[in-house]
Amino acid sequence: MSASLAVSRSLSAGGASAPSRLTSDPCDSKAEVLSVQSPEERVILPQPLIDRDSPVPFYFQLSELLEHEILSGRWKAGLRLPSELDLCEHFGVSRTTVRQALARLEQEGLISRRKGHGTFVQESRPRSWLLQSSAGFFQEEETRTGRRVSSQVRRAERCVLPAWASDALGFEPESRGVTIDRVRSVDGLVAMYNVNYLPERFADTVLSVKGDESLYERLREEHSVEPAGGRRVLESVPAGDLLANLLGVQPQSPLVFIESVTWDRTMEPFDCYQTWLRTDRMKIDIEVMAAPANAAAAADRIHAAAPVMTVE
Template sequence: MSAVLPDAIDRHSAAPMYDQLRQLIIDGIAREGLQPGDPLPGEHGLCERYGVSRTVVRQALAQLEHEGLVERVKGKGTFVSRPRTSESLVHTLVGLYDDVERRGGHVHSDVLRHERTVADEEIALALDIPVGAPVVVLERLRHVDEEPWSLSTTWMPDAVGSVTLGVDLSEASLYRLLADNDIIATHGVRSAEATVATHEQAQHLGVSAGSALLRLRSVSRTDDGTPIEYFVAYHRGDRSRFEFQLQQEQSQASLLHIDGRAGITLAGSKRVTP
């Protein structure tokens, strides 16, 4: 059953009615203790309850959807949104497992591939190793709270990756495993860019081919500059958002470049200035 949202629009307020309605819906979700996936009143019900036009209702819902607080499903209605990955992992050396865990979520990984292979030109360049050198590849389909979330492939130099072979990483953090073996990333470079899902990626992630994805590329290094991993990860666009920390000092800037593909490259855990 849909929730009943209390209170009323203040028609004498300087605040736009759609913004008031937006806040009333947020307050109602909190008051009712609604959970992700719970339905909200439909457009017609909100119009009647608050005595506003459908245009006002649609403006309020559009803003809430933009903020990632509600989801509108054509033909089904409006629902409390599932939380999005914060993507603080774009600008810090944190992995998806730790990013989600600290927000109270759960990550499970389907390990699609975990074996030794050899470095091609792209991998060799990223890891500062010769073409053909042995590497360990780890390909995982990551689930957040049982929902397909990202598809990632990580390549590690053999000396690093060998400590991961034989370890069950379906319920574990790769970074923690490496740290337990005294392999700790202290800095690196990550980039983020928009792309669309191929047919194969769409099947894994539970979206339609051509759906928006966020592609992350990352090289992490130890204190002495030795690369320990290179990964490429595809995150569902409807479950991801950018999150950057800002400082005033220009000297702290770590925004390196924005290329023609709208890719944003960020340096390690440094902060970004506007």
């Protein structure tokens, strides 16, 4: 039997009770199916594999199942999803659970809900940052995923580097450098707040970067600097009032904090940054591979960095 079920509106009114762990056995050839016909094409719902014993909330499990159908390309942009009632019956969950799952997908920009018309697939391309890539975020999104990146530059100026940035760049304490702060959006949705610190020799370039430009591309063109490696440190932090306002979330909402240093082909660090990321708008994609042996010394430069900078 196929791993998916065609949805048909013929569930018996008093169907059998769900197993203790999964709502349906994927190997059960007698699993009930529903058929909901959209104007565009037939909708195929995945097996209702909701783990009843898992600590993961049902709405999150459901949203992951639906998200996989969208990102796999099985559900194309413009396709109308089954009704909330159909989803409740098929997956064996409450209407509240379905609404929470759909709200999460809508927040991620994957679906849109149109009053009086239904819920439609909005986007089938993943928003994900390939974190271990040495390329800048702008190049990653524009080139790898074809998304539109825009930035609002909040501050760009020469400055005394904070202690963690001096350490990461291999400078003496209180060395001078240049900084640029940006609120960055992907396809018009605010996704992150980014603060970069660079050596002062790049000041003229950094200070002239516009909102729709790539910082790394400008460094490549004007200084022949090519990113060759880097190190990223991640942790979860709550949003203070300023971050909440900048990123459009509630105060104390969880964000992913990323501290990074990037080095060039000579293993000289040329940029370090701190980023606060909305993971409901941008997921983190990590591919595991062997690190080059000569990266160890450069990687150690960020180990002794100061604690996370607080943005209230």
